[in-house]
Amino acid sequence: MQLNLTIIRAQAGCETAFKQVYETFSATTLSYLSQLGVQRQDLDDVQQHIWLSVYKQLHTLSSPYAFKRWLLRIAHHSAYKKLKEPKEVEITEELMASLTLIDEHLDSEYSLDMLEVLPRHFREVIYLFYWLDLSCAEIGMICNLPTNTVKSRLFHARNKLADSAHIKHLKQERSHDEPTQSVTATN
Template sequence: MAREVALVARVAEGDRRAFEELYHLYHRRMARFLTRLTHRYDLAEEVINDTFWVVWRKARDFRGDSQPSTWILGIAYRKARNALRAASRGAAQNLDEESLPLTSEEPFRAEELRDWLGQALAQLPVEQRLAVELCYELGYSCQEIATIMDCPVNTVKTRLFHARAKLQKLLPQLAGAVEREGARPADGPAAREGRES
């Protein structure tokens, strides 16, 4: 964190190399977060660029009350929220999510689970989806998320609670839909009736 604080201080003085270093330090994390949030690579990149333009112009305003990552992601959050609102007024463009590295010994199952989770997250309201991403994907505390989202901590906790409740309902439904689509004729009701007689 000390390194990031020093980088922001150098950016405030107009140090372009510090700005580049800060950009490279955050780009990958922000791209992943914003792509999962917006489901659009082009919009995610636009938000990243807008965010860092604000960081360049407003680095002097960073007081150090929070971590630089919280400050920067707070800017990104507000930019993403505005971009999503603007995009919802226009035509939406779908994309295939960037493939995440598999950590399971069963790659198909891990990919299938990731797909179900992505589909379920996409069905959450934006504010809940953001809270889930910030908490579980990026590891921020409720206090940090409240700072990023500019809302009370209890609002963050409520959003996480409702998001978890919706995900608990959605994930089994999505898994059931996949199982029904993948059911073989030999596994259907007629096949079971034939085995029972």
């Protein structure tokens, strides 16, 4: 309720309220941009573009309850504008370390490094669904996709993650099952 009042005050032009909104949601947009594969060197530029758009368009927001979805839609469009085309993005250990710092506030039994095996379009819906707790309908609005496409991507992403976890588990089992050869000296 307090956040909604702050958003309304920001819509009315209160710069202190806008700063509070920014402080509340900037880590969320930064983390989302990282999940979409925006390169580290471009994060600040895209983040600035997002918040400039929010500042200029905040008066068009019809309901403060829809702010998070509206913000993520702007972030989605800004990120894809920067990326131009979907492509596979290498997730480095350095990037994962920065995401871990950004996402310390997220409470989940899953870790973000699980997502590195997924293509961007799967990673995005998994992230929005599990880490940001958005519904399929909200994700569809953000990504400009039909709800059934979101559900399909979630289904396929879960299967890819399950296959990946299963393969990793099998590899670990094999490494433990292989007998170690001991060398004995003969005189």
